[in-house]
Amino acid sequence: MISAPTHAEVETFFDFLRFPSISAKPEHADDLRDCAEWLTSLLASWGLEAAAHEIPGGAPVVLARTPAVPGAPRVLLYGHYDVQPVEPVEAWTSPPFEPEIRNGFIHARGATDNKGQTFSHLIGLARALAAGPLPVNLTVLLEGEEEIGSPRLGEFVRRHRDTLACDIALISDTSMIEPGWPALTLGLRGIACLEVTVHGPRADLHSGMFGGATPNPALALARILARMHGADGGITIPGVTQGVLPVAEDELASWRSLPWDAAWFEATTGLPAAAGERDRTVLERVWARPTAEINGLTSGHQGAGSKTIIPAAAHAKLSFRLAPGQDPDAVAAAVIAWFEAQFAAEGLRGVCVYDHGGLPFYTPPNDPFLAAARAALEDVFGRPPALTREGLSIPVAALLQRELGVPVVLAGLGLPDCNAHSPDESYPLAHLELGAQAFLRLTERFAAAPRAAAK
Amino acid sequence: MISAPTHAEVETFFDFLRFPSISAKPEHADDLRDCAEWLTSLLASWGLEAAAHEIPGGAPVVLARTPAVPGAPRVLLYGHYDVQPVEPVEAWTSPPFEPEIRNGFIHARGATDNKGQTFSHLIGLARALAAGPLPVNLTVLLEGEEEIGSPRLGEFVRRHRDTLACDIALISDTSMIEPGWPALTLGLRGIACLEVTVHGPRADLHSGMFGGATPNPALALARILARMHGADGGITIPGVTQGVLPVAEDELASWRSLPWDAAWFEATTGLPAAAGERDRTVLERVWARPTAEINGLTSGHQGAGSKTIIPAAAHAKLSFRLAPGQDPDAVAAAVIAWFEAQFAAEGLRGVCVYDHGGLPFYTPPNDPFLAAARAALEDVFGRPPALTREGLSIPVAALLQRELGVPVVLAGLGLPDCNAHSPDESYPLAHLELGAQAFLRLTERFAAAPRAAAK
Numbered sequence: 001m002i003s004a005p006t007h008a009e010v011e012t013f014f015d016f017l018r019f020p021s022i023s024a025k026p027e028h029a030d031d032l033r034d035c036a037e038w039l040t041s042l043l044a045s046w047g048l049e050a051a052a053h054e055i056p057g058g059a060p061v062v063l064a065r066t067p068a069v070p071g072a073p074r075v076l077l078y079g080h081y082d083v084q085p086v087e088p089v090e091a092w093t094s095p096p097f098e099p100e101i102r103n104g105f106i107h108a109r110g111a112t113d114n115k116g117q118t119f120s121h122l123i124g125l126a127r128a129l130a131a132g133p134l135p136v137n138l139t140v141l142l143e144g145e146e147e148i149g150s151p152r153l154g155e156f157v158r159r160h161r162d163t164l165a166c167d168i169a170l171i172s173d174t175s176m177i178e179p180g181w182p183a184l185t186l187g188l189r190g191i192a193c194l195e196v197t198v199h200g201p202r203a204d205l206h207s208g209m210f211g212g213a214t215p216n217p218a219l220a221l222a223r224i225l226a227r228m229h230g231a232d233g234g235i236t237i238p239g240v241t242q243g244v245l246p247v248a249e250d251e252l253a254s255w256r257s258l259p260w261d262a263a264w265f266e267a268t269t270g271l272p273a274a275a276g277e278r279d280r281t282v283l284e285r286v287w288a289r290p291t292a293e294i295n296g297l298t299s300g301h302q303g304a305g306s307k308t309i310i311p312a313a314a315h316a317k318l319s320f321r322l323a324p325g326q327d328p329d330a331v332a333a334a335v336i337a338w339f340e341a342q343f344a345a346e347g348l349r350g351v352c353v354y355d356h357g358g359l360p361f362y363t364p365p366n367d368p369f370l371a372a373a374r375a376a377l378e379d380v381f382g383r384p385p386a387l388t389r390e391g392l393s394i395p396v397a398a399l400l401q402r403e404l405g406v407p408v409v410l411a412g413l414g415l416p417d418c419n420a421h422s423p424d425e426s427y428p429l430a431h432l433e434l435g436a437q438a439f440l441r442l443t444e445r446f447a448a449a450p451r452a453a454a455k
Numbered sequence: 456m457i458s459a460p461t462h463a464e465v466e467t468f469f470d471f472l473r474f475p476s477i478s479a480k481p482e483h484a485d486d487l488r489d490c491a492e493w494l495t496s497l498l499a500s501w502g503l504e505a506a507a508h509e510i511p512g513g514a515p516v517v518l519a520r521t522p523a524v525p526g527a528p529r530v531l532l533y534g535h536y537d538v539q540p541v542e543p544v545e546a547w548t549s550p551p552f553e554p555e556i557r558n559g560f561i562h563a564r565g566a567t568d569n570k571g572q573t574f575s576h577l578i579g580l581a582r583a584l585a586a587g588p589l590p591v592n593l594t595v596l597l598e599g600e601e602e603i604g605s606p607r608l609g610e611f612v613r614r615h616r617d618t619l620a621c622d623i624a625l626i627s628d629t630s631m632i633e634p635g636w637p638a639l640t641l642g643l644r645g646i647a648c649l650e651v652t653v654h655g656p657r658a659d660l661h662s663g664m665f666g667g668a669t670p671n672p673a674l675a676l677a678r679i680l681a682r683m684h685g686a687d688g689g690i691t692i693p694g695v696t697q698g699v700l701p702v703a704e705d706e707l708a709s710w711r712s713l714p715w716d717a718a719w720f721e722a723t724t725g726l727p728a729a730a731g732e733r734d735r736t737v738l739e740r741v742w743a744r745p746t747a748e749i750n751g752l753t754s755g756h757q758g759a760g761s762k763t764i765i766p767a768a769a770h771a772k773l774s775f776r777l778a779p780g781q782d783p784d785a786v787a788a789a790v791i792a793w794f795e796a797q798f799a800a801e802g803l804r805g806v807c808v809y810d811h812g813g814l815p816f817y818t819p820p821n822d823p824f825l826a827a828a829r830a831a832l833e834d835v836f837g838r839p840p841a842l843t844r845e846g847l848s849i850p851v852a853a854l855l856q857r858e859l860g861v862p863v864v865l866a867g868l869g870l871p872d873c874n875a876h877s878p879d880e881s882y883p884l885a886h887l888e889l890g891a892q893a894f895l896r897l898t899e900r901f902a903a904a905p906r907a908a909a910k
Contacts, residue, residue, distance in 0.1 A: 024760075189663060193761040201724040206876060207748045208644060208847025211776050212740035213720055213728035218749035218771075219684070225674065226681035265668055269656040273668035274802050285667035293662045294673035295764050296756035299749065301772050305479075306648040306810050308774045308848075309750050316673075317756050319763045321666050347729050355761050392663025393763075421661055 005123060005432045012042070013119050013432065016081075017099040017108040023059055023082035023148045032144045035081050036060035039142055046126050048140065058152045059144025063163065066129065066138040074137045074166040075446055076404070077125075078396060079118030079173070080146035083110035084421045091423035105426040113420035114146065116427035117172035117413040120435020128440055135447035139164060143396070146173075149356050150396050157403045168369040168446055169400045172435065174412030177258060177386050179428070182377040184370065185410035186251075187287060187389035188397055190322035190360030192332040193295075196221070196339055197315050199349040204300065204309040214310055218299040220346040221314040227342065228292045233277045235292045239334025245325035245362065247288045254387060255283045260416075268416075287389035290331070291321040321391060328357025358395030363407050372445035373409045379441045380434055385411075411438065460578060460887045467497070468574050468887065471536075472554040472563040478514055478537035478603045487599045490536050491515035494597055501581050503595065508615075513607045514599025518618065521584065521593040529621040530591045530901055531859070532580075533851060534573030534628070535601035538565035539876045546878035560881040567873035571882035572627035573597065575868055575890020583895055590902035594619060598851070601628075604811055605851050612858045623824040623901055624855045627890065629867030632713060632841050634883070637832040639825065640865035641706075642742060642844035643852055645777035645815030647787040648750075651676070651794055652770050654804040659755065659764040669765055673754040675801040676769040682797065683747045689732045690747045694789025700780035700817060702743045709842060710738045715871075723871075742844035745786070746776040776846060783812025813850030818862050827900035828864040834896045835889055840866075866893065 005013075019035035022028040036052040036059065043050040043064040050064035059082060086096040086109050094100040096109035106116065128134050141164065143153055157164060174185040200217030201210070230236045262282050265273035276285040295318065300311030320331055332354040343350030363370065365387055377385040394410075401408045413435045419425045460468075474490035477483040491507040491514065498505040498519040505519035514537060541551040541564050549555040551564035561571065583589055596619065598608055612619060629640040655672030656665070685691045717737050720728035731740035750773065755766030775786055787809040798805030818825065820842055832840040849865075856863045868890045874880045 191663070191763065193763065195761075201726055203877075205724060206847060207746070207750065207774055208646070208776060208845070210720070210724055210741065211746040211748050211774075211846060212731045212744055213717075213737045214724045214726055215730045216748055218752050219680065219730075221752075222677040222680035222749065225677035229674070262668075265665070269660060269665055269669045271656055271670055272802060275670045275674075276667040282668045286665065289667055291662070291666040293666050293671055293763075293765060294677065294754065294769075295662065295762055296766065297673050297676075297752040297754035297769060298757050299752040301751035302753050302757075306650075306772060306774060307750055308646065308648065308748075310748060311751065314749075314752060317761060319662055319666075319761060321663060347727060390663070391666060392661060422658070 003433065005429070005436065009123050009432070014099045016115050016119055017110055018097055020097045021082050021110070021144065022085050023145050024085050029059070032059040032082060036062050036144055039081060040064070043140060046129050053156070055152050055156065061144070061156055062140070062142035063160065064140040066134050069133050069135070069137055072136045073168065073446055073450060074139065075443060076139045076141060076164060076166040076169040076400065077121055078141045078143070078169060078171045078400065079121070080114045080143045081118070082144040082147050083115070084113070084147050088423065093424055101429060104429050106429055107424060107426045109425055111425045111427035112414040112418035113425065114173045116431065117435065118142065120413055120432050121172060121439040123432060124436035124439025127436060128443070134443055136443045138443070139166060146396065149358060150399070151356070153396060154399055154403070157399060161403065164404060166404060166406055169404065169406055169408045170442060171394070171397060171408060171410050172413045173394055174390055174410045175414045175416050176412055177388070179415065180381060181383055182381045182385040183388045183412055184373055184377065184385045185388050185390050185412060186363055186365055187324050188361040188394050189287070189391050190326060190328050190358050190395070190398070191393040192320045192322060192328040192335065192357040193355040194318045194332060194335055194352055195315065195355055196318060196352045197313055197350060198224070198343065198346070199313050201310060201312055204312050207308040207310050210310055215346070215348055216310050217348055218311050218314040220348050221299070221316060224339065224342040224346065225294060225316060233275060235290060237292065237335055237338045240292065240320060240331055241290055243326045244290065244323040247284060251387070252281070252284060255281065258283065258386060258388065286391040288323050290323050290326065293319050293321070295319050321393065322360050324360045324362035326360055328359060332357060358393045359398035361394065361397040361401065361408070363401065367407045368449045369407050369446060370409060372449035373411055373442060376441035376445040377411060377438060380438045411442065413438070458888065460884070460891065464578050464887070469554045471570050471574055472565055473552055475552045476537050476565070476599065477540050478600050479540050484514070487514040487537060491517050491599055494536060495519070498595060501584050508611070510607050510611065516599070516611055517595070517597035518615065519595040521589050524588050524590070524592055527591050528623065528901055528905060529594065530898060531594045531596060531619060531621040531624040531855065532576055533596045533598070533624060533626045533855065534576070535569045535598040536573070537599040537602050538570070539568070539602050543878065548879055556884060559884050561884055562879055562881045564880055566880045566882035567869040568875035568880065569601065569628045571886065572868040572890065575887050576627060576894040578887060579891035579894025582891060583898070589898055591898045593898070594621060601851065604813060605854070608851060609854055609858070612854060616858065619859055621859060621861055624859065624861055624863045625897060626849070626852060626863060626865050627868045628849055629845055629865045630869045630871050631867055632843070634870065635836060636838055637836045637840040638843045638867055639828055639832065639840045640843050640845050640867060641818055641820055642779050643816040643849050644742070644846050645781060645783050645813050645853070646848040647775045647777060647783040647790065647812040648810040649773045649787060649790055649807055650770065650810055651773060651807045652768055652805060653679070653798065653801070654768050656765060656767055659767050662763040662765050665765055670801070670803055671765050672803055673766050673769040675803050676754065676771060679794065679797040679801065680749060680771060687733055688730060690745060692747065692790055692793045695747065695775060695786055696745055698781045699745065699778040702739060706842070707736070707739060710736065713738065713841060713843065741846040743778050745778050745781065748774050748776070750774050776848070777815050779815045779817035781815055783814060787812060813848045814853035816849065816852040816856065816863070818856065822862045823904045824862050824901060825864060827904035828866055828897060831896035831900040832866060832893060835893045866897065868893070
């Protein structure tokens, strides 16, 4: 067994990391295209039939298939080659697109999310193909718009449903518990993002000439936002907690054995885990309950010093995380209706706009392919994976589950402290190797799964 | 009687308006100095003993005295030559520092606030001196930092108390009721400006990974700000309404005859005058009651699109208008104590900082110099002035009253729709003339006031 990635494998990975493939910034459109073409050439060089599909207005989707193995199960490997913006760039120890190894960790934007996790599988794939046919029929789907919410992937998947048809989908874009302790992620939260504006006077007004009589939209916004939660920490907006799938007792019990307790949250964030519903555990609140969060506030004077105005308007950016069982569009409609009633109660005009949503995800652990994934991860790490969830949103998981009608295995290779989305993002060099081995064991175990299930 | 300003008078006024004397912008320091020197030369050319006093770190103060008239009362005329910034400059019909007459109105930054009102008096002064000795001993005090809160004027007044000693101070920096209807402003509100920060996690956090357990400082800030007012519209912060001088019944009654009713406020602002204490009239709320206003909100993501974070901090800029009888420092201390208790109640660190304050002002109308001013304005406008207040803050009024121990006459020459502090600021050409005549009648009536009082 190979115990470390080769120099050539690491060098190729570094080439991947050097593309500044930031999907949120239109000026990087060419970098995304270059990265997609580079991936396509790489996969073709290993013997896959590969193409970069141009998407009008978006980044190309790379689609590749291994040579057909009649009778073998069909596995879809999903990853994304786009990355988050790098700001604040001055907070990085080394430049974000000049990968550097320090203390066994590869540092670069995308190192873990998602180039590193994806490339670990690709190393396994290249090694397997060099040795002979795969035990499965593999389709590789590499997207370039995950970090902006995969706005065009749904249509692509529906148009290419025949090509993408499979028995099991595999995604590594989540987190292990800690080094050496793998995880299978059974659930993810969905999301609904909205923007609220409360309108006040026609223009900023002199707070001396009008203050005391003229309503202040920033005060009204504060009052409205303060009403989103009750004294018990729960969300008061009708409909926002509707449809939540309750968490099974044994799942709740297994979460108690994980190291992510209130003390871990406090050590990581610097704050007590005191928000949300007081009668639920921290992990239930973060993994399986909806939230109503303010992501941004903007009103009136922003710079230094004072400017004594009644602002013309006040804005809030909101995001609602949704538990499995919930529908983003329905929650957004409930939020909009509630805000419209609040604007009326404050006697001011306002508008609440739905920006975008993403489906929550849940896969029951009793599927034979899930069992195969558990066994494969135990093979590699010497320890059975924890069955976890995550509180974040990966809409593609629900998309593949729904559109392709297959179980989705979320076998994360990242670590909780890999700084995904933050400066100094990193990925353990060892995980390149472990991920490559995991790919080999996963495909072997998937190949055996239908037979095991039939027994 | 001269019925219009001469061409030369208007040209000189235009020269005054052409100085971009914006005190809030350090890059205009030289323009402020040039403007002060220009004023000094002008006053000297009329026979005054004049000097521009350099103020370390600030704009010069112009101080000038007319030739001594033994036995005549001493009048201090205050004005300011600095102006507000001009942004948004694209909203101006003509460039803000290229004065232009349209439909009988002079358009320029400072046209009304305060170059126009001040220069009206100076025209009267120049005409009077050309005709012979004044009936009073006049000291002219022209400041260049009023629009940034007169931060150095208090010390200047204390250092020059002997030079500034007078029997009556005259300021024209307020508003008439409407064309032809003058006003004497008996009261002004004070102000206390503060800035509040609620601290959350060490850095912006992923709202998916932590949302539901980790407290959101923007939500906490909204809750705190929502508690500043009660259901009756009054301020709930203990101490913030303390010390307010009640308004005499006859003053309240006289306000009811003014055109500034709820309908006027609604027409001017586009909003019902629905804020503040429901059981008080609009003018009482705006002129004689304290306010707690949000001037700005800043937290988390500000740009386009969504960024799903729990922000590291949330900030609010606040201003409290204070009624006569109140002390800004005491109110600021009460506000800070209240916010500290709110931070603790939210379980988050926070800080509330006092930026600056300004004293409220009230002058009783039964002073002989006030009576003289009423008669003088009636002489010029053919109608007795309304006895009003204003809701804004002119700290220099209280400063002169307190430091010099004299009544302060606020005889405004502006109009409510002159766009002070806004684009397309204007001043009626006719008010240059009426103001010049008012100066002549005011000095004549002031000269007679002690005798009238002695009768």
